Amino acid sequence: MKLVIAIIQPSRLEAVKEALTEVEVFRLTVMDCQGFGRQKGHTEVYRGHEFTVNLLRKVQLQIAVNEDFVEPTIDAIVKGARTGDKGEIGDGKIFVVPMDDCIRIRTGERGPEAI
16 A cells, blocks of 8 residues: 655646546545745745745645555556646645555545555
8 A cells, every 4th residue: 555645736637637537546635825936936926026936836646556556656646646747846746655544534444455
């Protein structure tokens, strides 16, 4: 079992959800978050004053998957989140983390069956 964590642009969320549906991944958690990487923020003008916005709005997805679904999930996220043919800075990151256990609260099931 793995936990796939993806940080993507908010505008690409629907495309990622569609790509995940195509590979039969239907369960995910979506959270709004802020951050920056190579983009390093941008400058904005508000009431005539220029200021730097360091934290950019992003969306974080958390998807728990069994081993068979790890690569299809990653491929679907890349397909949906990449802008243009080759992608651009700020498209996001994917982290794959081992998951020791998963428990379905309703039934008490554990492990891969609980996902």
